Every structure is written in C-alpha cells, then in structure tokens.
Amino acid sequence: EIVLTQSPGTLSLSPGERATLSCRASQSVSRTYLAWYQQKPGQAPRLLVYGASIRATGIPDRFSGSGSGTDFTLTISRLEAEDFAVYYCQQYATSPLYTFGQGTKLEIK
Amino acid sequence: QVQLQESGPGLVKPSGTLSLSCAVSGGSISTNNWWSWVRQAPGKGLEWIGEIHHSAKPSYNPSLRGRVTISVDKSKDQFSLSLSSVTAADTAVYYCARNAIYCMDVWGKGTTVTVSS
Numbered sequence: 050e051i052v053l054t055q056s057p058g059t060l061s062l063s064p065g066e067r068a069t070l071s072c073r074a075s076q077s078v079s080r081t082y083l084a085w086y087q088q089k090p091g092q093a094p095r096l097l098v099y100g101a102s103i104r105a106t107g108i109p110d111r112f113s114g115s116g117s118g119t120d121f122t123l124t125i126s127r128l129e130a131e132d133f134a135v136y137y138c139q140q141y142a143t144s145p146l147y148t149f150g151q152g153t154k155l156e157i158k
Numbered sequence: 159q160v161q162l163q164e165s166g167p168g169l170v171k172p173s174g175t176l177s178l179s180c181a182v183s184g185g186s187i188s189t190n191n192w193w194s195w196v197r198q199a200p201g202k203g204l205e206w207i208g209e210i211h212h213s214a215k216p217s218y219n220p221s222l223r224g225r226v227t228i229s230v231d232k233s234k235d236q237f238s239l240s241l242s243s244v245t246a247a248d249t250a251v252y253y254c255a256r257n258a259i260y261c262m263d264v265w266g267k268g269t270t271v272t273v274s275s
Binding site: 081082084086092093094095096099100105106137139141144145146147148149150151152 | 196204205206217220259262263265266267
C-alpha cells in the first residue's frame with residue numbers, strides 16, 4: 050500500500066500570503082494518479098486538482114499543483130479568507146485503489 | 159449537473175449492519191463512471207471504502223473486505239453500501255462520490271452514522 054504523508058500538519062498564514070502544501074508518497078506515483086481536495090468544516094471534500102496539476106472545473110487559478118515521483122505540492126498563490134480549510138492529497142493505485150493523506154490544516158494566522 | 163444524496167439510519171447497534179443508499183440525480187448511474195463510498199471518522203481523515211460500476215464487479219478496500227458490500231440499482235439510479243459486524247470504530251460520516259479521472263469529482267453532503275447501543 051502506498052502511504053501519503055502530508056506536511057506540515059498545520060500551516061498558519063495570513064490572507065494574501067502564499068501557501069505551499071506538501072504530499073510525499075512512500076513509492077513513486079504517476080502524476081496521472083495524484084489529486085488534491087479541499088474540505089471545510091461540516092462539508093464534503095471538493096476536488097481542486099487532478100492529474101497532479103490540472104485544475105478541476107471552477108477552481109480559481111490561484112490554486113496550482115505540481116510535482117512528480119514521490120513529491121507533490123499544492124500551492125495557493127494569494128490566500129483568500131475562503132481558502133482556510135483542510136487539504137488532502139489522494140492517489141490511485143492497485144490495492145486499495147484510493148488512499149488519502151492525513152491532511153494539512155490551513156489556518157488563519 | 160449530477161448530484162448525490164446519501165440516506166440511511168443514523169444509529170446502528172454494535173455487531174449490526176450499516177446500510178446506506180446514495181441517490182444519483184441530474185444524471186444516470188448507468189454511465190461509464192464508477193461510484194465510490196468514502197468515510198471520515200470524527201476528527202480524522204478520509205478512508206475509501208469501495209467502488210462500483212453499473213456493469214462491473216465492485217472493488218473494496220482490503221481493510222474492510224469481508225464486511226462490506228456495495229451494490230447498484232439501475233432502475234432507481236442509486237447505489238448502496240452495506241457494512242456488517244459494525245463496531246464503534248465504524249462511527250463516521252459516510253460520503254458517496256462519483257469517480258472521475260482517478261479522483262472523485264462529485265460528492266454527496268455526507269451522512270453521519272453512529273454505532274452505539
């Protein structure tokens with residue numbers, strides 16, 4: 050099973066700042082199989098990025114994904130108040146088919 | 159646009175069976191998509207439970223294999239989750255989702271299931 054480790058666990062930043070969230074895999078993951086989600090309290094996850102760098106429909110361009118192999122990054126260029134949430138990376142593999150990282154909480158400083 | 163809505167009992171007794179349904183609206187379940195169940199224990203991360211296609215065998219998370227069954231009802235455009243021999247560790251918010259390109263692009267709002275006597 051491929052394990053995804055996200056860092057940091059909590060990131061404290063101010064609106065307008067740049068956020069960099071990391072997702073490290075225990076084995077190499079194809080870029081095609083790496084996605085990012087945002088989850089706000091009491092809400093379902095929302096797909097942000099798939100294929101490591103392709104923004105989902107309706108996602109603002111301040112969100113960008115990058116990386117390859119075992120290291121992937123979600124960057125939010127200029128934080129807005131609505132961006133403070135928990136972010137999960139997810140990968141697709143053989144068994145189990147889908148696994149998620151443990152999440153990074155992005156909080157207002 | 160496709161919307162998903164989970165339904166089912168919010169309270170299940172230990173050793174009992176958890177049964178949930180997910181209704182697909184704004185589209186058909188009989189497309190080329192797979193459909194997943196994902197859960198989230200209180201204060202924890204996301205765990206994929208399994209997936210189904212309207213014309214293929216389901217796949218399950220090995221951590222739950224033997225206790226989980228996912229089925230589809232094409233006539234009702236819905237799919238269902240059954241989880242047997244539940245314990246307090248199965249207490250969670252359960253989400254249904256539509257699979258896209260190796261990700262999940264549409265999610266239901268989730269339903270809370272508590273396992274307690």
